[in-house]
Amino acid sequence: MDLNHAVVLVTGGGHGIGRALCHALATAGARVAVADLDFEAATQVALEVGGLPLALDVTREQDVIAAIEHTESELGLIDVYVSNAGVAFGDGPDGAASAPDEHWRRCLDVHLMGSVYAARAMVPRMKVRGGGCIVIVASAAGLLCQIGEAAYTASKHAAVGFAESLAITHGEDGIQVCLVCPQAVATRMTGFDDDGQAQDADQGFGGNDVDGILSADYVADCILAGIEEERFLVLPHPQVATYFQRKADDHDRWISGMRRFRQHLLGDRT
Numbered sequence: 190m191d192l193n194h195a196v197v198l199v200t201g202g203g204h205g206i207g208r209a210l211c212h213a214l215a216t217a218g219a220r221v222a223v224a225d226l227d228f229e230a231a232t233q234v235a236l237e238v239g240g241l242p243l244a245l246d247v248t249r250e251q252d253v254i255a256a257i258e259h260t261e262s263e264l265g266l267i268d269v270y271v272s273n274a275g276v277a278f279g280d281g282p283d284g285a286a287s288a289p290d291e292h293w294r295r296c297l298d299v300h301l302m303g304s305v306y307a308a309r310a311m312v313p314r315m316k317v318r319g320g321g322c323i324v325i326v327a328s329a330a331g332l333l334c335q336i337g338e339a340a341y342t343a344s345k346h347a348a349v350g351f352a353e354s355l356a357i358t359h360g361e362d363g364i365q366v367c368l369v370c371p372q373a374v375a376t377r378m379t380g381f382d383d384d385g386q387a388q389d390a391d392q393g394f395g396g397n398d399v400d401g402i403l404s405a406d407y408v409a410d411c412i413l414a415g416i417e418e419e420r421f422l423v424l425p426h427p428q429v430a431t432y433f434q435r436k437a438d439d440h441d442r443w444i445s446g447m448r449r450f451r452q453h454l455l456g457d458r459t
């Protein structure tokens with residue numbers, strides 16, 4: 190897809206990867222709607238990129254529909270919808286099952302239902318127009334596992350499954366689905382500010398920084414390339430493909446390896 194003059198709505202556009210993506214899209218000539226729970230941040234980014242600021246909570250279907258309608262009346266028909274908003278809370282004190290329901294629900298609502306609401310509104314529109322692109326920013330955690338983040342991991346696996354279902358079902362409708370699965374990226378989620386400066390040295394990466402922490406700008410460029418080249422899977426850390434292959438080859442062996450890796454991380458922290 191050619192992004193020059195394309196209309197693109199980015200959720201979670203106020204910070205981190207979404208913010209970097211809004212900048213990269215505007216540079217590529219796209220007209221950008223910057224949507225975020227943090228409306229102040231969305232407004233700031235929209236000012237920087239000459240875009241349209243939108244307040245939305247992706248867990249509320251009526252917010253998602255209103256954001257789409259507002260974007261289409263102000264900027265034109267949406268060519269690309271980027272479902273990027275995300276949250277992470279960490280496990281509870283007793284490990285993988287111990288996080289409160291509130292955190293489980295929020296992860297599933299933001300990472301899964303946010304994309305379901307977007308697709309429910311966008312697929313019929315895109316079908317009528319003969320196509321479009323839906324980008325789902327999941328995580329390597331959705332293919333593998335983020336140690337210390339059971340709710341995050343499970344909800345990102347759900348996001349991956351939903352992206353696959355969308356791509357398989359609606360490819361013939363001309364709808365391109367782009368699934369983005371990075372490991373660690375320098376954003377607020379991993380203890381950095383929006384300029385990529387470390388803020389919280391104690392913030393755990395759960396081992397997902399083993400292959401290095403990428404900048405949000407680099408990940409944004411990978412996403413742009415994925416959209417333009419009409420690829421399904423975008424892996425900003427290419428090593429993830431190898432890990433995913435090893436997991437598929439021998440799941441039991443992979444679990445044993447991940448247990449040893451977790452022990453190694455725990456050792457590093459004591």
Ligand SMILES: NC(=O)c1ccc[n+]([C@@H]2O[C@H](COP(=O)([O-])OP(=O)(O)OC[C@H]3O[C@@H](n4cnc5c(N)ncnc54)[C@H](O)[C@@H]3O)[C@@H](O)[C@H]2O)c1
Pocket residue numbers: 200201202203204205206207224225226227230245246247248273274275276299326327328329370371372373374375376377378379
């Ligand atoms: N940072 C990483 O290491 C990393 C790695 C893999 C995947 N991801 C994913 O990338 C995406 C972007 O995260 P980021 O790293 O830029 O973090 P971030 O915290 O900098 O940005 C997340 C954005 O989502 C917004 N948001 C949260 N809940 C929302 C809601 N209900 N409705 C609307 N907006 C909401 C926040 O206000 C924020 O602007 C997330 O889906 C995250 O899971 C991040």
